[in-house]
Amino acid sequence: MPELSDSASGAPTNNGTTSPLTIIIFGASGDLTHRKLLPALFDQAVDGLLHPETRILGVARRQKTHLEFREEIRESVQTFARNTGRLDLFPEFEKRIFYHAMTFDDPNGYNALRTTLLSDEFRKPTQGNVLYYLATPPSYFVPIIRNLGSYGLSTINEGETATGGGFTRIIIEKPFGRDLASAQDLNREVLQVFRENQVFRIDHYLGKETVQNIVVFRMSNPAIGSLWSNVHVKSVHITVHEAVGVEGRGDYFEEAGILRDMVQNHLFQLMTLTAMEPPVAFEAQAIRDEKVKVLRSLKPIRTEDIPKVIVRGQYTVGEVDGVPVPGYRNEPKIPPTSDTPTFARIKVEVQNWRWAGVPFYLTAGKRMTRRETIIRIVFKEVPFALFRLAGCPGTVSNELIIRIQPNEGIALRFGIKRPGGRLVIDPVEMDFSYQTAYHDKAPDAYERLLHDAIIGDSTLFARNDEVERSWTFIAPLLGDLSRLSPLRFYTAGTDGPEEKDRLDDPLPA
Numbered sequence: 001m002p003e004l005s006d007s008a009s010g011a012p013t014n015n016g017t018t019s020p021l022t023i024i025i026f027g028a029s030g031d032l033t034h035r036k037l038l039p040a041l042f043d044q045a046v047d048g049l050l051h052p053e054t055r056i057l058g059v060a061r062r063q064k065t066h067l068e069f070r071e072e073i074r075e076s077v078q079t080f081a082r083n084t085g086r087l088d089l090f091p092e093f094e095k096r097i098f099y100h101a102m103t104f105d106d107p108n109g110y111n112a113l114r115t116t117l118l119s120d121e122f123r124k125p126t127q128g129n130v131l132y133y134l135a136t137p138p139s140y141f142v143p144i145i146r147n148l149g150s151y152g153l154s155t156i157n158e159g160e161t162a163t164g165g166g167f168t169r170i171i172i173e174k175p176f177g178r179d180l181a182s183a184q185d186l187n188r189e190v191l192q193v194f195r196e197n198q199v200f201r202i203d204h205y206l207g208k209e210t211v212q213n214i215v216v217f218r219m220s221n222p223a224i225g226s227l228w229s230n231v232h233v234k235s236v237h238i239t240v241h242e243a244v245g246v247e248g249r250g251d252y253f254e255e256a257g258i259l260r261d262m263v264q265n266h267l268f269q270l271m272t273l274t275a276m277e278p279p280v281a282f283e284a285q286a287i288r289d290e291k292v293k294v295l296r297s298l299k300p301i302r303t304e305d306i307p308k309v310i311v312r313g314q315y316t317v318g319e320v321d322g323v324p325v326p327g328y329r330n331e332p333k334i335p336p337t338s339d340t341p342t343f344a345r346i347k348v349e350v351q352n353w354r355w356a357g358v359p360f361y362l363t364a365g366k367r368m369t370r371r372e373t374i375i376r377i378v379f380k381e382v383p384f385a386l387f388r389l390a391g392c393p394g395t396v397s398n399e400l401i402i403r404i405q406p407n408e409g410i411a412l413r414f415g416i417k418r419p420g421g422r423l424v425i426d427p428v429e430m431d432f433s434y435q436t437a438y439h440d441k442a443p444d445a446y447e448r449l450l451h452d453a454i455i456g457d458s459t460l461f462a463r464n465d466e467v468e469r470s471w472t473f474i475a476p477l478l479g480d481l482s483r484l485s486p487l488r489f490y491t492a493g494t495d496g497p498e499e500k501d502r503l504d505d506p507l508p509a
């Protein structure tokens, strides 16, 4: 039987020490567990980042044996893991995987979980450490959390905690609420059962290497950092385009819309990392303090400004990559008169010393030309058109383009003189590509985030006040906007409605 790599011994790594633990995944037969969570845990095991005594206990409704569950996980790992070349390690990995069938409202199920966690087979090798993962539809978050509290599962490792040894933690999937009131309710429920430092609210965008690199790129390069303000920057454009539509989740998307699905979470994370001040230390509390300050600095949206700060769109029938696709209103489970936006561009202003006067444009859309997440920093023009007076047509604006996905990298756009006798300035790019510089496939975001939760590092997870601040800001845009910002239709496979460029006008007073 092949062994997991040496560093899988639980020894400290340069990513932090991993402790043995039991990971209980609620929603273990779901899409997320199969496509992301178990492949990520396998990849961690192969890379030596998962303690060999770790147990993984899947919980879901359908009856199945441990062996049947392991067989399903094998297929997921074969399809979705990064280290598919190391499937010889799967037999060792699967010994740690177990399954427990229960419905989320079943008291006997929680009692049985407690018995399992306290059994010698689980407790001794894992030192009683537990990480719960709520990979369920959001409507189950509160019932599960309440039951974890009622059945003593949130304090199951209290003895060890008192002696400084062990932990009980919980990861909660997105969406964290659907508006301010529901996010506050959920925070209240969670914090009645767990302490804030036990809670890890996940936004998988934060696990992406290129997202973490926004901070490193800004704050480890003085030449870049010194340009990062309204002195030099004219505008910031953060764009998340998806080529896919609602992918069989029409009922969910119709309720959520693009503002809840993408903007309140992923785009706000990218914005706060781009705009935040350098933290006093590179640690969770300090970084999250700075992100919250950005959210606090956002100019509130007044009703009368709504037409000037948002363009909402919805896709109609078209083609993506040459394949015909239906319009949003023709997708399954979507009413034919739906007013739900599948595209939004909003213009926000961070009202602080660094960013006053610089518009941030946040754009998200489904059924766009292609999948692409980028941050584009557009710099101010030269103060004096020296070359125009010498007969040279046009100038080039400097732009820094951070590609989050795909083709991760950073490009700088600048002007150069075209060779030859005439004075002509051409735009060119210097381009750094992760793929070219680092040939290894980067770890998936879920690998990084699971690892961080296991070692107790909450830097890349949202804090309660951060979530509530973002909902507070976006609240005016979540109601019925059919009058203030009527839907603009765009053909699937294009880059959104033409009206989106209307927001490039000066900011409203």
Ligand SMILES: NC(=O)c1ccc[n+]([C@@H]2O[C@H](COP(=O)([O-])OP(=O)(O)OC[C@H]3O[C@@H](n4cnc5c(N)ncnc54)[C@H](OP(=O)(O)O)[C@@H]3O)[C@@H](O)[C@H]2O)c1
Pocket: 026, 027, 028, 029, 030, 031, 032, 033, 059, 060, 061, 062, 102, 103, 104, 105, 134, 135, 136, 137, 138, 173, 174, 175
């Ligand atoms: N899928 C993704 O790519 C993705 C990405 C980002 C975030 N998320 C978030 O992750 C969470 C899970 O998403 P998903 O797509 O994996 O969901 P899903 O495919 O619908 O899976 C739901 C899981 O919950 C279980 N379940 C549902 N009702 C239950 C009940 N009453 N008692 C016991 N088990 C029950 C199901 O078990 P049975 O199969 O046995 O019924 C299944 O394991 C959601 O909050 C979603 O927003 C998902």
